[in-house]
Amino acid sequence: MMIPKTVLALTLIAVISITPAFAETMAIEVDGLMKVNHAVSYTSTGIEIESISADLESIALIFQVLVSESESEGDISIxxxxxxxxAKIAGEDDEFFIIADGEEITFTEEKDDTSRTLSFSIPQGTEEFEIFGTILFNESFLLKLEELEKxxxxxxxxxxxxxxxxxxxMDEAAQRINDKIAAEKAEAEAAAEEESRTAALMAACGDGTVYVDGECVNEGLLGPQSEPVDSGSLINSVFAAMGIGLAVMIIVWGIFRSRHKKSSVVESDDS
Known part of the structure; x- marks a missing residue:
């Protein structure tokens, strides 16, 4: 049996035009501290989920997505x-609530005792959608999360x-350096100012005057410059002079006595 070429061509076009659906499992990031692995699984056509994060205050899951530019919208089942x-109220199942870029999204649902599956479409250009429920994680998980947050x-x-x-x-070290620099600068400025003032005063002194102790003084009033006297040498000189004088006196006394004795002998002989 031969298949008409028209039917075969249409079949090939349909096969080629179908965008493949991918099954993925994603982890939920919680406050940047924890990840809940294998908590969400999905299949999609023309949609790629980049990340899933939990909003514990709003009891919602936030999906960052990328919708294919080749499709006007993407389909997803989560x-x-x-x-x-x-999503429960008084122990009974309640409806989820889906928002995509500020718009409410309609969906269909399949569920059993362990899971719930939501299927819907989102338009091209959508970057984020949120699904709101009433229960997000169990108590033991939240306690562990609280410990991690603390x-x-x-x-x-x-x-x-x-x-x-x-x-x-670093501020203290910088302040010490600044204080040292300021002190050195002030000292240098004071020295430069004193040097400048001294130079100006010395330049102001005319011929025949010199700058002494902050004022100009006539050189003639200063008198001859005397050399300092060594008191030790002076004492030694005095004692030396006294010794010489004593020696001279002894010699003179000796000569006088010798002459007196000779005079006495002559007078005795004459008698």
Whole structure:
């Protein structure tokens, strides 16, 4: 049996034009601290989910998506594990609520005792959609998350403390350097000012005058410059002179006595 060429061509066109659907499993990121793996699975046509994050306050899952530019819209079916994400009121199933770029999205649902599957379409250009429920994670998970958040807060507080301490230490070091530079500058400026003032005063002194102790003094009033006297040498000179004088006196006394004795002998002989 031969298949008409027209039917074969239409079949090939239909096969080629069908955009393949991909089955994926995604993890849910929670406050940047935890990831819940294998909590969400989906199949899509023309839609790629880039990330899923949890909003614990709104009890919602936020999907960052990329819709194919070759399609006017993309189709997606998302399955949730009821132990992770669900919508219930008074123990009975409630409706989920889907928003895509500010617009409410209609959907169909299939469910059983362990999971719920939502199927819907979103237009090209959509970057994000949110699904709101009433239950997000169980109590033990939330307690563990709370412990992680406290530990993270303590870690961040310690990091801030160390950061501010290092900033304060650098500020103190910079202040010490600035104080030293300012002191050296002030000292240099004072020395330069004194040198300039002294040079100006010395230049102001006329011929025959010199600058002494902050004022110009006539050279003639200063008198001859005397050399300092060594008191030790002076004492030695005095004692030396006294010794010489004593020796001279002894010699003179000796000569006088010798002459007196000779005179006495002559007088005795004459008698």
């Amino acid at each position: 399955t949730f594990d009821r132990s992770v994400f669900d 530990a993270q807060a303590l870690k961040e507080a310690e990091e801030r403390k160390e950061f501010y301490a290092s900033i304060a230490a």
